[in-house]
Every structure is written in structure tokens, then in C-alpha cells.
Amino acid sequence: MAHYYCEWCGAVHQSVQSLVNSSCPxxxxxxxxxxxxxxxxxxxxxxxxxxxxxxxxxxxxxCTKSPTKYHQxxxxxxxxxxxxxxxKTA
Numbered sequence: 001m002a003h004y005y006c007e008w009c010g011a012v013h014q015s016v017q018s019l020v021n022s023s024c025p026x027x028x029x030x031x032x033x034x035x036x037x038x039x040x041x042x043x044x045x046x047x048x049x050x051x052x053x054x055x056x057x058x059x060x061x062x063c064t065k066s067p068t069k070y071h072q073x074x075x076x077x078x079x080x081x082x083x084x085x086x087x088k089t090a
Contacts (some may be wrong), residue, residue, distance in 0.1 A: 010056025
């Protein structure tokens with residue numbers, strides 16, 4: 001059976017719909033946000049490098065370098081910024 005995790009608090013649900021329709025105490029939108037990464041044996045905080053054996057354990061621990069004061073492990077697909085080639089000058 002598949003597990004779906006909240007990237008903000010690490011909550012686990014059995015369906016995406018159940019996850020995103022529930023409230024989250026850590027999310028800025030107050031709704032759970034689907035963690036888009038794969039299940040791993042270890043997770044790393046993107047701000048300080050701390051490691052946790054579970055997503056929930058990592059994101060529920062405090063971090064002195066994070067703006068939210070909690071470790072964060074985001075795996076959102078970043079929008080690719082389009083680069084504009086320099087214009088030629090005569």
C-alpha cells in the first residue's frame with residue numbers, strides 16, 4: 001500500500017486526497033503539502049545538513065538556520081529559469 005507524506009510535518013496518509021484535504025500545523029497554507037520525493041533511508045535538512053531516519057522525525061525537529069525554525073526537506077520541482085542570451089552590440 002502506498003504512503004503519502006506531508007513535506008511540512010511528515011504526516012502519513014493512505015491517499016493523496018486524504019493528505020491534501022487535512023490541516024497541517026506547520027504549512028504556511030495550513031494544509032498538508034504532498035512530499036514529492038521518494039522514500040529514503042535517511043533525510044537531510046536543506047538548511048543545516050542535519051540527518052533524520054524519517055521525514056517526520058526530521059521536519060519536527062528544530063533548526064537554527066531555517067526561517068521556520070524547523071528542519072526542512074523540500075523536493076518540489078523547481079521551475080527552470082529561462083536564460084536570455086546576451087544581445088549583440090555593434
